[in-house]
Amino acid sequence: MAVLLIAEHNNQELRPFTLNAVTAASQIDSDVHAVIIGHNCEKAAKALSELPLVKKVISIEAPHYENFVAENFAPAVIKLSNDYSHIICSANTFGKNLMPRIAAALDTSQISDIIKVISADTFLRPIYAGNAFATVKSKDTKKCVTIRPTSFDPCESSGGSAPIEKSEPSEEFGHTKFIKREEIKSDRPELGTARVVISGGRGMQSGDNFKLITSIADKLNAAIGASRAAVDAGYISNDHQVGQTGKVVVPDLYIAVGISGAIQHLAGMKESKIIVAINKDGEAPIFSVADYGLEADLFEALPQFLEELNKLNTIQK
Amino acid sequence: MKILVAVKRVIDYNVQIRVKEDNSGVVTDNVKMSTNPPDDNAIEEAVKIKEAGKATEVVAVSIGEEKAQETVRKALAVGADRGILVKADGILEPLAVSKLLHKIVEKEKPDLVFMGKQAIDDDCNQTGQMLSALLNWPQATFASKIEIKDKKLEVTREIDEGLETIEINVPAIVTCDLRLNEPRYASLPNIMKAKKKPIEQLNASDLGVDTSARIEQIKVEEPPKRKAGIKVSSVAELVQKLKNEAKVI
Numbered sequence: 001m002a003v004l005l006i007a008e009h010n011n012q013e014l015r016p017f018t019l020n021a022v023t024a025a026s027q028i029d030s031d032v033h034a035v036i037i038g039h040n041c042e043k044a045a046k047a048l049s050e051l052p053l054v055k056k057v058i059s060i061e062a063p064h065y066e067n068f069v070a071e072n073f074a075p076a077v078i079k080l081s082n083d084y085s086h087i088i089c090s091a092n093t094f095g096k097n098l099m100p101r102i103a104a105a106l107d108t109s110q111i112s113d114i115i116k117v118i119s120a121d122t123f124l125r126p127i128y129a130g131n132a133f134a135t136v137k138s139k140d141t142k143k144c145v146t147i148r149p150t151s152f153d154p155c156e157s158s159g160g161s162a163p164i165e166k167s168e169p170s171e172e173f174g175h176t177k178f179i180k181r182e183e184i185k186s187d188r189p190e191l192g193t194a195r196v197v198i199s200g201g202r203g204m205q206s207g208d209n210f211k212l213i214t215s216i217a218d219k220l221n222a223a224i225g226a227s228r229a230a231v232d233a234g235y236i237s238n239d240h241q242v243g244q245t246g247k248v249v250v251p252d253l254y255i256a257v258g259i260s261g262a263i264q265h266l267a268g269m270k271e272s273k274i275i276v277a278i279n280k281d282g283e284a285p286i287f288s289v290a291d292y293g294l295e296a297d298l299f300e301a302l303p304q305f306l307e308e309l310n311k312l313n314t315i316q317k
Numbered sequence: 318m319k320i321l322v323a324v325k326r327v328i329d330y331n332v333q334i335r336v337k338e339d340n341s342g343v344v345t346d347n348v349k350m351s352t353n354p355p356d357d358n359a360i361e362e363a364v365k366i367k368e369a370g371k372a373t374e375v376v377a378v379s380i381g382e383e384k385a386q387e388t389v390r391k392a393l394a395v396g397a398d399r400g401i402l403v404k405a406d407g408i409l410e411p412l413a414v415s416k417l418l419h420k421i422v423e424k425e426k427p428d429l430v431f432m433g434k435q436a437i438d439d440d441c442n443q444t445g446q447m448l449s450a451l452l453n454w455p456q457a458t459f460a461s462k463i464e465i466k467d468k469k470l471e472v473t474r475e476i477d478e479g480l481e482t483i484e485i486n487v488p489a490i491v492t493c494d495l496r497l498n499e500p501r502y503a504s505l506p507n508i509m510k511a512k513k514k515p516i517e518q519l520n521a522s523d524l525g526v527d528t529s530a531r532i533e534q535i536k537v538e539e540p541p542k543r544k545a546g547i548k549v550s551s552v553a554e555l556v557q558k559l560k561n562e563a564k565v566i
Contacts, residue, residue: 069483070446071455091442093476097458100411100446109412109531112441122535127439131334132343135535175486176455179471183478192477196565220566232496238461238475245355245435245495247477253565264330264437270543274563276555282548291546291563294555304552312560 001085002031002055006077008094009036009044011066016193017090019051019154024147025088026053026155027117033058033084035167037076039066045164052160062169067181068094071173074101079170081106081142085120091146092192092247103144110144111136115151129244129267149192150250150271184239191223191240197251199225199242199269200235203258203279203298207235212302213257219309225249225269227259243268258298261286278302318372318465318487320363321427322397323418324356324379326388327438340536352388355433357395357500359493362463363431364396364501371465374398376425380405380417386516393511394503400514401425405521405528411439413528415447420524422452427488429470434459434492445492455485458492 005025008015018034025032033056036045045059060076077098081087087102089095091113103110115133116124122137123145138145191197198220200213210224217224225242226235242249244267254272259265261277261284269275270289277290280297287293294301328334328343329351335344352360363375377392378401379385389400403417422430435442449456457463461480462473474481475494503511521528549555559566 070458071449074450093459093474096442097446097456100443101450101456103443104412104415104447104450107412109410110441110443110447111532112443126540127537128328128334128343129437129440130540132336132537133540134537137533137535138531139533140531173455175489177484179482179484181476181478181482182480228495237479238496239477239479244437244440253559253563263333274559274565275543275546276559287548288545289543292555292558293546293548294552295548296552301552305556308552308556309566312556312566 002033002083003029003086003088004077004080004084005032005034006087006089006095006098007034007036007044007048008090009038009041011038011041012043014044014047015094016154016190017092017149018048019157020149020152021088021090021147022051022053022155023152024114024117025086028086028088028120031055035060035077035080037065037073039063049162049164050158050160051155053155054160054162057162057164058167059164060167060169064172065169067178069173069176069178070098070101071176072170073098074105075170077102078105080167084142086143086145088145088147090149092149095146099144099146106142106144108140108142108144109138110146111138112146113148114145115148129263130270131263148248150248184237188217189221189223191225191242191247191249194223194249194251196220196222196253197225197249198222198255198257199227199259200230200257201227201259202229202233204230204235210236212299216302216306216309219306227265256286256290257302259286260284261289318428319374319376319425320366320372320429320431321376321378321422321425322359322363322392323430323432323444324360324377324388324392325353325433325436326350326379326381326385327353327436330354330437336537336539340538342534342537350384352391353433353436355435355493355495358495358497359431359433360392360395360397361498361500362493365498366465367396376401376427378403378418378421380409380414380521382406389516390511391503393514394508395501398514400516401519402516403519403521403524409528410530410532411441411443411447412531413526415444415451416526417521417524417528418444418448419451420526422448429487430490432492434494445490449490455489456492457483457485457489459494460491461494461496463491463497
């Protein structure tokens with residue numbers, strides 16, 4: 001039986017983690033179908049059909065699908081579910097909001113946030129903020145699985161030409177109304193997919209001081225992250241939070257500045273390839289996961305860091 | 318308006334987790350247990366709404382072993398009016414928990430159900446959404462702001478891209494983010510008073526719900542450890558290492 005992937009998109013284009021979810025889906029079964037639910041989303045549907053791993057696209061369009069409301073999206077997926085052994089999407093705020101609503105309606109015990117497909121019914125997933133890995137086997141006939149996008153590579157995005165089938169929309173759920181979305185627009189790479197991430201913590205002391213981080217991020221073409229403490233203190237908006245209840249990032253280079261390294265923060269970044277910690281407290285737990293630790297006052301170290309970077313002429317743009 | 322708040326007893330967030338030698342799970346014996354942190358935000362919000370005169374009763378419910386009574390008691394100490402403990406042994410999956418909560422909702426008929434967005438033990442992030450599916454109620458997940466407007470709630474949600482605002486009709490489910498509010502500490506007099514508040518005890522097995530495991534936990538292991546790194550003595554050395562050794566800049 002084929003597996004059904006739920007595409008995440010903004011009606012114009014696919015959200016990047018859709019590509020990681022397709023990879024995970026293809027490791028469960030090579031027959032991957034993808035459903036796209038939206039309004040005037042032909043462009044995104046076409047992009048989905050061009051993913052070589054996707055064998056068929058099912059497009060469901062209606063005005064009430066313009067914005068993502070789980071109460072509207074879930075019935076549309078449930079209607080298709082008979083034909084599939086697995087339903088899959090990313091374990092980001094899109095999938096976390098949507099998948100349990102589908103799973104409960106199908107009387108399936110969902111498996112959240114997998115980091116590895118062991119077989120079609122057995123998966124590896126982190127528990128306790130990544131301090132333990134559980135191997136779990138689903139006994140349900142139909143499986144609802146969300147995947148940790150940073151644990152799967154994005155699939156090829158061009159060269160495919162899957163057929164696009166239209167399917168009928170479900171009725172609108174009348175009790176939830178979308179009001180607005182405040183997206184923080186930025187020219188920087190997205191936090192979840194950036195090659196370099198530089199994050200600030202409570203040690204930054206103010207939102208204004210994040211300028212020190214911004215200038216280095218500009219230089220390294222890095223995304224900006226933050227610890228929960230920095231977000232709670234109002235130094236920076238919530239979409240920058242890295243950790244157990246924020247985003248998980250796996251960049252080639254993660255620079256933690258003024259972050260002590262609570263286990264909840266480590267949960268979001270300790271799989272990064274290279275970790276740098278800059279902290280004036282030599283005993284801070286962040287040093288235990290850092291490849292390179294610099295015990296220094298960040299207000300002295302960051303300007304020097306920028307200066308040293310300026311001296312290099314081979315920075316990748 | 319009546320608010321039901323679900324609270325879970327979990328290993329305290331400060332405890333360093335240890336995996337059992339036989340790989341059957343994590344060590345829970347003699348380990349400090351606490352209320353799941355975002356469930357504290359859920360209780361706080363419900364109590365604040367009641368204090369603002371917009372709710373008449375706050376009921377705290379927990380599902381778990383006998384000792385989960387402490388978690389209910391703590392909710393009573395910060396302002397919940399009464400408690401319910403649904404006793405169940407072993408690990409319950411979110412689907413089973415949401416079915417049990419469904420039974421409690423049928424019995425208590427609350428207008429709102431609050432809970433944390435995620436439990437910090439299994440990190441599933443499912444129960445609120447599942448309960449709202451079973452009830453066919455609206456759901457506002459990851460709430461960082463709740464405004465009550467007559468029979469509607471305006472909820473600000475924390476999403477990956479920033480913030481989203483939705484309006485939902487009551488009855489509804491709200492799952493709470495850590496930034497929703499600042500949970501209060503229980504004062505000693507309130508802890509004493511909470512001892513007199515009623516906690517109704519029920520057995521999960523009496524509620525007519527199949528709670529058997531659908532997911533077999535084959536093994537639990539320590540994650541791979543990172544190799545210890547080095548300390549550098551200057552920014553210049555750091556940049557040289559990143560360029561020439563790690564080759565990441």
